[in-house]
Amino acid sequence: MFKHQINGQLDLRLLHYCHADEVYECVDRNRSHLERWFPWVKLTTDSGAIRKFIEAELHRYAKNNGFSAGIFYEDRYIGNISFHDVNWNTKLSSIGYWLVSDYEGKGIMTSCCRALIHHGFEVMGLNKIEIRARTDNNRSRAIPLKLGFREEGILRSVSYYHDEYYDHVVYGLLRDEWKGASDEAVGGLN
Amino acid sequence: MFKHQINGQLDLRLLHYCHADEVYECVDRNRSHLERWFPWVKLTTDSGAIRKFIEAELHRYAKNNGFSAGIFYEDRYIGNISFHDVNWNTKLSSIGYWLVSDYEGKGIMTSCCRALIHHGFEVMGLNKIEIRARTDNNRSRAIPLKLGFREEGILRSVSYYHDEYYDHVVYGLLRDEWKGASDEAVGGLN
Amino acid sequence: MFKHQINGQLDLRLLHYCHADEVYECVDRNRSHLERWFPWVKLTTDSGAIRKFIEAELHRYAKNNGFSAGIFYEDRYIGNISFHDVNWNTKLSSIGYWLVSDYEGKGIMTSCCRALIHHGFEVMGLNKIEIRARTDNNRSRAIPLKLGFREEGILRSVSYYHDEYYDHVVYGLLRDEWKGASDEAVGGLN
């Protein structure tokens, strides 16, 4: 029922149980593309797995520890964006996301990230937001760079998938670095 | 961050921790009016009590057992509307609400109820929605009648407050009775 | 081990694990009669289900939230009577019951209810006791009327069973209405 409008075609919706089937169908249709990057895809064999994910994410939201929003383009579910766990002492969180390949290249994820960054710094009061990406995921790495994040390091062998270890690059954006310049596509604050 | 737009001035927002101060100030300003009807007002002595309420309501939402939304008019918090606990076997829930007195008489609560009724029957798949009101609360009783609910009985002495027992009138609306006629002010489905 | 004697032939026993087999056999023998009214009968496929029910009811008793007693006639288990959840703020509870058909028509359930009503008003300090019955269950509806309860309304579609919704009639008895006239068959207070 609850959404965050980004522009006329694009909005973020707090995922609830009513979205489980649509999310599952989207994951299922894009399985081959998504499986390359995400270990959870193989484990998602029916919409019940999505319901469990939604339940966990809603409880995380209830504990004030981030949230997961569905990305909807012209009322179709096309991907996901999240604030991961929040360190309230350090006022630090990180953003994670994925998008089906048909919608890549339109700046959609950059707009969605901008909305979360705005919310993170202005409403949640964060001091720093990180984005981490596998070093071999160029599309994913491009987004923080477009948004003014700085590369802070490459952590070696911090994920394991398909019998291989992967290095992750860490990008960081401090509240002071964020100019608030990117307000055009951002809706109301809360 | 997440809202349900009803019209240009009016929207419902899933209450989160960022709203606690504004909700508290609203309750505090309208204390004398609200205290007549609601036992929880006296117990609400700081915004910490509101935070606990928000936490409980978010966990209820995470458990798929109803939710609580703030009513915002021109970006000001002016009241609350909820789906109480849901009986998923019988597909039955009830709606509760309150509004600060300055905004009464403008049809605001009727519009908000219409949005929840629409969501309850169309998205949640409910079969019946109830509204219960103290028999001496005429303003509250007027709303279900305007929305086509039928009076089903008066349950005696079912609440206790200020050393007195109060009777509650039960109104019910079945999915089949609801014509879907009132779509004008209702936004998207999910 | 613990019972409440109503008269020479009739007593109520707080159900414990030692009763599970006898309760199950009684339910099993009267399956066709009971299934018409109670959804739980179909789910009761062995005495293990009864043990789980007994465990839940005992923990409810331990939490001071009502209880379930077996009705024994000449030492045979013939039915059940309960105080459902108690609202201690409003001092309100409701009574539920069932009896195997062979023992109907002897006033047994009326006597058992009288014992619970006496206990509810005198020992538990309740202010109101409700009895709810499906509108099509005439035998069940007759009992509160015999005991002086008043009909307060008919709540539509509040239970669902066998693909149909059922209406329930609500009867209420206030402590002030109860004359204490019916003491003849009631044993000691606690």
Next chain:
Amino acid sequence: MFKHQINGQLDLRLLHYCHADEVYECVDRNRSHLERWFPWVKLTTDSGAIRKFIEAELHRYAKNNGFSAGIFYEDRYIGNISFHDVNWNTKLSSIGYWLVSDYEGKGIMTSCCRALIHHGFEVMGLNKIEIRARTDNNRSRAIPLKLGFREEGILRSVSYYHDEYYDHVVYGLLRDEWKGASDEAVGGLN
């Protein structure tokens, strides 16, 4: 509400919240006598402590792990008798008890123990029942001997109270040793 009748004057009642005040007053009146033997007496400074004890004992009963019954003589609370934790693998439990001094010497506790022993062997299916007593408590030690228990040993320093360690004598009664001779004062089985 639920009791076990031993004879015309004496019965055991499953302790519930309604008994808390009467139990507390009894403990309070007999404080000096009871404090000599029981460390919990000093901690029992109001009826709230009794309510907590009752709650714990009822949950123990719900878990099928023994129970605590109040001893009532002519409707007055005069002491307590319990089946402690049950080892269901070994079918072993123990009985504990106390009585206010005014009622000592009338065979009351022996009758109460007989009722629990009967219930333990016949209904609960125990194989052995133990009674343990401080070696310096002659009155307490006399009871198992009257009931046919055998002394099995003296465990040194197994309780600590008032800065001293105490030895406990262990008495045991096996199901085969119990003749069922003592049925006179025992009521129904369950």
Next chain:
Amino acid sequence: MFKHQINGQLDLRLLHYCHADEVYECVDRNRSHLERWFPWVKLTTDSGAIRKFIEAELHRYAKNNGFSAGIFYEDRYIGNISFHDVNWNTKLSSIGYWLVSDYEGKGIMTSCCRALIHHGFEVMGLNKIEIRARTDNNRSRAIPLKLGFREEGILRSVSYYHDEYYDHVVYGLLRDEWKGASDEAVGGLN
């Protein structure tokens, strides 16, 4: 990683998950010998059962309620020794143990017990340590006698195994009785 050195060949290691396979293989090789005395042997059908045991024992250690140590002789696992649940009010615990038959008769278990007794009285501050053994287990009974424990009684039918009840003899050692004479093989205190 953590051990208690008893002498050049013998040490005790706080069991952790890395020991599960070796413990299982030892139990499995000595199954026929161990099954005569210990009901848990039959239930130990893979190293997963050992992992669960280790997990439970580590949580018990974390709650300051005793511990379980593996006995290693020349770096081979050959048995187990534990402090069972501790009664901190009475400062009382008991020691349990088993050894594979190839290593019996070398005084190994007596040395291990001596280390635990030393730790129990000197570091944990116990007042009494018990050892209990089945009356028909002469080898097990010999150990407390060698260590100066006194026999306190024979508790009848306190364990059940292979359709038979067994009597246990209780041995006790008070802090005052323990001379500290046996320090030779004991390492550092904590």
Next chain:
Amino acid sequence: MFKHQINGQLDLRLLHYCHADEVYECVDRNRSHLERWFPWVKLTTDSGAIRKFIEAELHRYAKNNGFSAGIFYEDRYIGNISFHDVNWNTKLSSIGYWLVSDYEGKGIMTSCCRALIHHGFEVMGLNKIEIRARTDNNRSRAIPLKLGFREEGILRSVSYYHDEYYDHVVYGLLRDEWKGASDEAVGGLN
């Protein structure tokens, strides 16, 4: 009771409740030195705080999620070393440590780290071990460099203390990089 011997003077002990007082006194004596780096020091106002720390660390060990060991030099507690939470999927953990200033500069912490690294790669089966340090803590940064770790990045503003944000440098050592060259001071494996 359980320790890991590093050399004749130095050992690591799994912290247990018996160490609480000595740990507290050490922290208290070195308060001014430690407070510069560690926020927990100010919160450590009595040995009860240490007991809670020990309890949490032991439960972490029981859950196979790292552990905390006291560093003892000639039987005196002089600091602490830990394996933090373990990511078993990625086989990744990190080491944290502190030492009182009197014992700095003797290579003690390097020896302790070497023991944990050996245990992490050989017994726990880790693939990577990280050490993180505040960029302004040169003494702490020197240790991973001495041990062959590689610097992987500087994460900005990832801790907050005394109203300031601090950057942390991340050092990583992969199992393949670790030569096993440093065995001299390492005791047995488990």
